[in-house]
Amino acid sequence: MTTVDRANERLVDHRVALGGTVEASRLAARLGRWAHGDGTLTVRLAATIGALIEGGELRPGDRLPAERALATAIAVSRGTVVAAYALLSEDELVERRQGSGTRVAGHIGPALPARERRAQGEGLFSALPSGIDLLRAVPTMPDLAVEIVRAHTPTLDPVTLAETDPAGLPALRGRLARLFEEDGTPATAAQILVTHGAQQAISLVVDELVSPGDVVLTESVTWPGLADSVRRRGGRVHGVTIGPDGIDVDELEAAIVALRPVMIAVNPHHHNPTGTRLPAAGRQRIADLSAEYGVPVLEDRVLAHISFDGVVPPTLAALRPDAPIIVVDSLSKWSWSGLRIGWVRADPVLVRRLRGLRQLVDQSTSVPAQLLALDLVEQARALRTAVGETHAVAASRLRAAMAEHLPDWEAAPPRGGLAMWARLPVGSATALSRVASMRGVAVAGGTEFTASVTYDDHIRLPYTAPHDVLDEGIRRLGEAWREYRAQL
Numbered sequence: 001m002t003t004v005d006r007a008n009e010r011l012v013d014h015r016v017a018l019g020g021t022v023e024a025s026r027l028a029a030r031l032g033r034w035a036h037g038d039g040t041l042t043v044r045l046a047a048t049i050g051a052l053i054e055g056g057e058l059r060p061g062d063r064l065p066a067e068r069a070l071a072t073a074i075a076v077s078r079g080t081v082v083a084a085y086a087l088l089s090e091d092e093l094v095e096r097r098q099g100s101g102t103r104v105a106g107h108i109g110p111a112l113p114a115r116e117r118r119a120q121g122e123g124l125f126s127a128l129p130s131g132i133d134l135l136r137a138v139p140t141m142p143d144l145a146v147e148i149v150r151a152h153t154p155t156l157d158p159v160t161l162a163e164t165d166p167a168g169l170p171a172l173r174g175r176l177a178r179l180f181e182e183d184g185t186p187a188t189a190a191q192i193l194v195t196h197g198a199q200q201a202i203s204l205v206v207d208e209l210v211s212p213g214d215v216v217l218t219e220s221v222t223w224p225g226l227a228d229s230v231r232r233r234g235g236r237v238h239g240v241t242i243g244p245d246g247i248d249v250d251e252l253e254a255a256i257v258a259l260r261p262v263m264i265a266v267n268p269h270h271h272n273p274t275g276t277r278l279p280a281a282g283r284q285r286i287a288d289l290s291a292e293y294g295v296p297v298l299e300d301r302v303l304a305h306i307s308f309d310g311v312v313p314p315t316l317a318a319l320r321p322d323a324p325i326i327v328v329d330s331l332s333k334w335s336w337s338g339l340r341i342g343w344v345r346a347d348p349v350l351v352r353r354l355r356g357l358r359q360l361v362d363q364s365t366s367v368p369a370q371l372l373a374l375d376l377v378e379q380a381r382a383l384r385t386a387v388g389e390t391h392a393v394a395a396s397r398l399r400a401a402m403a404e405h406l407p408d409w410e411a412a413p414p415r416g417g418l419a420m421w422a423r424l425p426v427g428s429a430t431a432l433s434r435v436a437s438m439r440g441v442a443v444a445g446g447t448e449f450t451a452s453v454t455y456d457d458h459i460r461l462p463y464t465a466p467h468d469v470l471d472e473g474i475r476r477l478g479e480a481w482r483e484y485r486a487q488l
Contacts (some may be wrong), residue, residue, distance in 0.1 A: 022058065024065035028073035030057065033457045036428045041080050046087035048454055053093050053104055055238045055452025056215050056259050064094065064102045131440040132473040137272070137418040137462035138337050139306075140394075142386040144379060145335045154371040161367065166358040167351065168194025168343070169370045175377050176343050185318040185327070190348040193355060194365050198302045198330035198342035203229045204354050204361070205298055205326055205344065206263075210235040214262040217255050219247050221449040221458075223272050223300065226265050235262075239451025244412065246271060246278030249285045256293050263296050264289075269313060270303040270417035273449050273460040277415060280313065287316045291323035301329040302342075305384040307416040308392040317345065326350070331376055333418065334387045341365065341373040391418060394463040394470065401471055402461075405478025411461075419462040424481075427488055428456050436480040441473045 027049075034048040035041055052058045065073070067081040074081075085102050088094040096102050163169055173192040180187035195201040202225060210216060212234030218226060220239035227237045240255055241248045246268055255261070266286060268278035278286075290297040299316045317325040330342035344354060358364070376383065395414050402409060402422070411422040424432065429445030436443050446455035463470060 021063045022065055024069040024073040027052075027065055027070065031074065032455065034074075034454065035076075036426075036456050041076055042083040042087065045074075045076070045080065045084040046091075049084065050088060050091065050093050051450075051452050051454060053088075054236060056236050057238060057452060058104050059258075060104050062104045063100075064104070066101065131437070131442055132465070132469055132476065133442055134462060134465065134470075134473045134477070135442045135444050137460075137464050139333055139387055139418055139464050140390055141336050142334075142383055142390070144383055144386055145376060148375050148379060149336065149372065152372050152375055154368070160371070163367055164364045165355075166193075166364050167355045168192065168365055169367065169374075172370045172374055172377075175374055176345075179377055179380060180315070180327075180345055183312075184314040185345070186321065187345055188348075191345050191351055193344040193346070193351050193358065194370060195342045195344065195358070196362065196365055197332055197340040198300070198328050199225045200340075200361075201328045201330075201342045201344045202226055202265075202298070202300070204357055205328070205346075206230055206233055206235075208350070208353055208357055209263050209296060211262070215259045216263045216265060217252065217259065217261045218265040218451050219267065219271065219274075220451050221273060221446060221455050222265070222451045223267065224448055226300075227451060237451050242271070242274060242276065244276060246276045246282060247286075249282050249289070252286070253289055256289060256295060261295060263298060265298040265300070266316075267300040267303070268316070269301070270306060270415070272300075272303055272417065273419055273444075273458075274421040275412065275414040275417045275419065277311075283313060283316060284319055287320035287323050287325065290316070290325055291320045294324065296324040296326060298326045298328060301327055302333050303417045304329075305334055306388050306391060306418060307384075308388055308395070309415055310388075311415070315345075331373060331380075331383075334380070334384045335376045339369055339372060339376075341369055388416065391463060394467070395420065397467055398461060398463040398470060398474065401474035405474050406481060409481075418464050419460050422459050422461055424457050424459065427484060429459050430456055432459070432481060432484045435484045436477055439476045439480045439483075441476040441480070443477060 030052060031048050034044055064085070067078050067085065071078040071081045085094060085096060089096050093105055094102050095105050160169070167173065170189065172194055173189040176192050177187040177189050195204065206229040210230055210233045214235045215238055216230045216235055217238050217240055219242040221242060222239070230237050238255060238259055240252045247266060268283055270277065286297060289295070297316060301315065305312055315327050317327050324347065327345040328342065332340065332342070344351065398420060399413065402411065408425050409422045411420050414420055430447055433443050433445050444460050446458035449455070449460065465473065
């Protein structure tokens with residue numbers, strides 16, 4: 001297969017020329033399953049093309065395919081395409097001129113200011129108290145962690161009690177640096193910033209590196225906490241195709257050249273939500289690209305250590321010490337989700353900048369929480385192993401329940417992490433989630449994790465609920481699926 005034939009090849013090669021013409025077949029491939037979802041075909045087509053424009057994949061001056069050519073490529077009437085282009089014109093995303101076709105407008109941006117838009121990740125916290133929550137992937141707390149918490153008796157001295165350094169307790173920063181060393185990544189205390197969980201770590205990095213109009217590259221489906229953080233800064237999130245083995249690194253390099261991102265954010269091991277693992281060659285390539293192009297890479301390691309087969313690769317930072325790679329991790333997923341302790345490992349200069357930003361946000365992390373974290377980090381290896389073993393069993397149980405109640409769904413067996421990425425054979429995940437909510441089970445569809453191109457044919461299914469709750473949730477979801485499919 002040549003690069004011309006690749007479905008994930010960039011729409012226009014901006015290294016050669018700006019204002020190129022987009023081929024109808026290539027645009028059709030990037031639209032994905034655009035017709036599945038809410039609204040008319042016209043509205044869905046306009047929204048999906050608009051997402052490509054706002055994500056930076058279609059750039060100012062690019063000429064869209066002729067209406068008839070695109071209609072043929074996506075099997076709709078010419079009138080549907082004409083009406084979709086008209087909607088894009090009304091939103092000032094494209095310009096339509098007689099004789100020159102339809103081009104992407106010179107000014108692109110979100111339809112609403114960031115502060116007025118609903119956060120993409122809000123849906124993950126919208127389960128009703130009376131229903132079954134299959135939205136959030138909150139892991140079971142290991143028995144060992146419970147024992148450590150109960151036995152915790154910190155030494156309280158006046159110096160520690162008065163500590164308010166925004167970067168964290170010196171003792172914890174030093175211990176986290178040693179934890180990186182134990183995992184194969186060189187680190188010093190000066191490279192560590194302690195945060196209130198990994199989400200704050202991600203937000204701080206985004207706030208420091210992203211300005212309005214900047215592009216951030218990530219997987220085509222990603223953790224919404226990243227996408228929301230970028231968009232609230234006025235930045236644009238561009239999704240790079242993710243397949244069975246993780247992000248497409250060839251397409252990633254093409255996007256670096258075409259879009260000139262200020263940052264690349266990846267979740268390469270036990271990716272949330274797809275559960276994919278990026279092979280060693282791909283990991284090395286990303287590290288090399290970071291060094292070659294000088295683009296900071298944010299590696300999310302929160303789920304990396306929840307491995308069912310013991311496979312946990314080194315950080316990207318370990319592969320290229322000369323590259324500007326930032327590592328974010330947390331003990332929430334393998335210890336106690338209620339203890340909001342995360343950290344950043346980065347260049348000492350960036351850590352100092354993040355420290356100053358942190359001082360403006362919430363001053364510092366709770367001292368009692370950091371002292372407890374010290375005890376938990378000492379048992380990191382055992383805790384990670386325990387969480388992996390517990391959720392390997394849960395994942396098998398989920399697969400058995402799906403085989404009984406959702407036999408026509410597709411899902412790759414997870415090798416780690418906390419959730420399964422399941423594909424619907426037909427229909428819209430968003431519409432199905434509404435039917436499921438009426439049966440008392442809350443699930444998250446692919447749109448909650450979309451970076452730029454909409455994925456509305458997948459459901460994320462965490463296997464973190466108690467076994468009886470998980471079984472009942474999948475049973476109800478199976479009933480909802482049969483009811484929904486009968487309506488199609």
